[in-house]
Amino acid sequence: MKKHLLLFMFLMIGLSLYSQTIPMERVGFLDFFISRNSKLGFGNFSEAIQDYSEVYFGRSIAKADLNDYQKAIEDYSKAIELNPKDSEAYYNRGVVKFGLNDYQGAIQDFSKAIELNPKDSAYFIRGITKGQLNDYSGAIQDFSKAIELNPDYIMAYYYKGNAKFHLNNYTGAIQDYSKAIELNPDFSDAYLNRGIVKFDLNDYSGAIQDYSKAIELNPDFSMAYYNRGVAKGQLNDSRGAIQDYNKAIELDPNYSEAYNNRGVAKVQLNDYQGAIQDYDKEIELNPKYSDAYYNRGVAKVQLNDSRGAINDFSKAIELKPENSDAYFNRGVVKFDLKDYSGAIQDFSKTIELNPDYSDAYYNRGVAKIQLNDKSGACLDWYKAEELGHPNAYDLINTYCK
Numbered sequence: 001m002k003k004h005l006l007l008f009m010f011l012m013i014g015l016s017l018y019s020q021t022i023p024m025e026r027v028g029f030l031d032f033f034i035s036r037n038s039k040l041g042f043g044n045f046s047e048a049i050q051d052y053s054e055v056y057f058g059r060s061i062a063k064a065d066l067n068d069y070q071k072a073i074e075d076y077s078k079a080i081e082l083n084p085k086d087s088e089a090y091y092n093r094g095v096v097k098f099g100l101n102d103y104q105g106a107i108q109d110f111s112k113a114i115e116l117n118p119k120d121s122a123y124f125i126r127g128i129t130k131g132q133l134n135d136y137s138g139a140i141q142d143f144s145k146a147i148e149l150n151p152d153y154i155m156a157y158y159y160k161g162n163a164k165f166h167l168n169n170y171t172g173a174i175q176d177y178s179k180a181i182e183l184n185p186d187f188s189d190a191y192l193n194r195g196i197v198k199f200d201l202n203d204y205s206g207a208i209q210d211y212s213k214a215i216e217l218n219p220d221f222s223m224a225y226y227n228r229g230v231a232k233g234q235l236n237d238s239r240g241a242i243q244d245y246n247k248a249i250e251l252d253p254n255y256s257e258a259y260n261n262r263g264v265a266k267v268q269l270n271d272y273q274g275a276i277q278d279y280d281k282e283i284e285l286n287p288k289y290s291d292a293y294y295n296r297g298v299a300k301v302q303l304n305d306s307r308g309a310i311n312d313f314s315k316a317i318e319l320k321p322e323n324s325d326a327y328f329n330r331g332v333v334k335f336d337l338k339d340y341s342g343a344i345q346d347f348s349k350t351i352e353l354n355p356d357y358s359d360a361y362y363n364r365g366v367a368k369i370q371l372n373d374k375s376g377a378c379l380d381w382y383k384a385e386e387l388g389h390p391n392a393y394d395l396i397n398t399y400c401k
Contacts, residue, residue, distance in 0.1 A: 069096050069099060069100050072093075072096050073093055073096050073097065076089050076090075076092055076093035076096065077093065080093070085116055086116075087112075087113045087116035087117035087119075087122075088113070090109045090110070090113040090116065091109065091110065091113040091121075091122055091125075093109045094106040094107070094108075094109030094110045094113065094125070094126075094129075095125070098125070098128075098129055101132075103129050103133050106129045107126055107129050107133075110122050110125055110126035110129065111126065114126065118149070120145075120146040120147075120149040120150040120153055120156070121146070123142045123143070123145040123146040123149070124142065124143065124146040124153065124155065124156050124159075126142045127139040127140070127141075127142030127143045127146065127156070127159060127160075127163075128159060130142060131159070131162070131163055131166075134166075136163040136164075136166045136167050137163075137167070139159070139160075139163045140160055140163045140164065143156045143157075143159055143160035143163065144160065147160070152183055154180050154183045154184050154187065157176045157177070157179045157180040157183070158176070158177065158180040158187070158189070158190055160176045161173040161174075161175075161176030161177040161180065161190075161193060161194075161197075162193065164176060165196075170197045170200060170201055173193075173194075173197045174194055174197050174198070177190045177191075177193055177194035177197070178194065181194070186217055187217075188213075188214040188217040188218040188221060188224070189214075191210045191211070191213045191214040191217070191224075192210070192211065192221070192224050192227065194210050195207040195208075195209075195210030195214065195224075195227060195228075195231075196227065198210060199230070199231055199234075204231045204232075204234045204235050205235070207227070207228075207231045208228055208231045208232065208235075211224045211225075211227050211228035211231065212228065222247075222251035222252040222255060222258075223248075225244045225245070225247040225248040225251070226244065226245065226248040226255065226257065226258050226261075228244045229241040229242070229243075229244030229245045229248065229258070229265075230261060232244060233261070233264070233265055233268075236268075238265040238268045238269050239265075239269070241261070241262075241265045242262055242265045242266065242269075245258045245259075245261055245262035245265065246262070249262070254285055256281075256282050256285040256286045256289070257282075259279070259281045259282040259285070260278065260279065260282040260289070260291070260295065262278045263275040263276070263277075263278035263279045263282065263292075263295060263296075263299070266278065267295075267298065267299055267302070270302075272299045272300075272302045272303050273299075275299045276296055276300065276303075279292050279293075279295055279296035279299065280296070288319060290315070290316045290319035290320035290323060290326075291320075293312045293315040293316040293319065294312065294313065294316035294323065294325070294326050294329075296312045297309040297310075297311075297312030297313045297326075297329065297330075298329065300312060301332075301333060306333050306336060306337055309329075309330075309333050310330055310333050310334070313326045313327075313329055313330035313333070314330065317330070322353060324350045324353035324354040324357060324360075325350075327346045327347075327349040327350045327353070328346065328347065328350040328357070328359065328363075330346045331343040331344075331345075331346030331347045331350065331360075331363060331364075331367075332363065334346060335363070335366070335367055335370075338370075340367045340368075340370045340371050341371070343363070343364075343367040344364055344367045344368060344371075347360045347361075347363050347364035348364065351364070356387055357387075358384045358387035358389040358392075359384075359389065361380045361381070361383045361384040361387065361389070361392075362380070362381065362384040362389050362391065362392055362395075364380045365377040365378070365379075365380030365381045365384065365392075365395065366395075368380065369399060374399060374400075377395075377399065378396065378399060378400035381395050381396050381399075381400065382400070
């Protein structure tokens with residue numbers, strides 16, 4: 001019986017894209033009130049009307065600061081009604097709409113602000129908003145326009161890199177992150193994200209270099225330690241990975257993914273009891289994470305805790321019914337417990353979910369032969385051989401000729 005026990009691990013925390021707090025453009029309150037009174041005193045009616053619009057503009061900023069967003073929108077709208085060419089009022093109303101997740105409304109306001117005053121910041125924030133709607137191509141166009149207006153716009157390069165990452169344009173993303181780093185060599189987030197892209201290109205050593213630079217710039221960057229641990233794991237440096245997961249956990253004791261991956265690294269060092277402790281903590285922090293139960297089941301198999309392993313594989317299946325490997329491994333354990341019918345059921349479910357799973361056909365055949373179902377076993381081994389299983393031919397020669 002071939003035991004095919006697999007480990008699931010988190011690879012990367014997704015980029016924290018398009019979540020930057022957007023600064024509001026502000027007017028100077030003191031300067032405004034002095035000018036308003038003098039203009040009224042001289043009876044300049046048109047300028048006074050414009051200044052009344054600024055009253056609403058200024059009040060709307062204060063309301064936004066107090067999280068009274070709907071009232072802020074009403075005041076910006078009133079300011080726009082009194083002064084339809086007030087680009088900053090459109091801009092800031094768009095910012096408030098963005099904060100309320102009204103991205104379409106925000107884009108309309110930013111577009112109007114751009115029409116009235118095509119500033120780099122307006123293109124930038126419209127690009128951010130398009131990213132929230134998964135319009136990454138549109139976002140790239142806006143970031144590119146912001147860069148055209150301001151070639152040193154660091155954040156525009158950074159977010160353009162993020163958008164390109166989402167479009168799987170990894171080479172372009174690296175170029176943009178590199179430009180952001182050139183403009184700001186202390187930009188730790190840009191190193192982190194460039195490292196993530198390099199990881200996806202299987203350049204694990206390059207990813208480690210970028211994560212290390214991010215850590216040098218920000219020694220409390222738990223995500224950088226975590227991701228560096230993942231990259232070290234890909235290079236079979238399990239001990240180095242554990243050191244990085246330890247640091248990530250030290251900085252963030254609730255970093256559930258770090259517990260899971262540290263457990264995986266411990267399994268690779270045959271520290272099964274230590275791995276189970278980490279999976280226990282992951283499950284405590286994230287009781288719905290099916291792969292933690294799966295991984296704990298794998299570790300329990302290594303400690304001959306068959307019943308415990310079956311319980312964990314069953315929980316993993318309950319939480320993620322499409323997990324074919326959990327069915328497969330539960331079948332392996334049931335076979336070891338001489339529950340051949342139960343093993344066949346699990347291998348059959350594995351095949352239902354993954355029809356090209358040669359090991360499942362092979363193992364189901366082995367279970368069937370234990371129940372004297374020779375014809376059924378031979379059919380499974382023929383299928384396993386067809387799918388390229390290296391050991392099926394020997395069993396066919398032994399039982400099926």
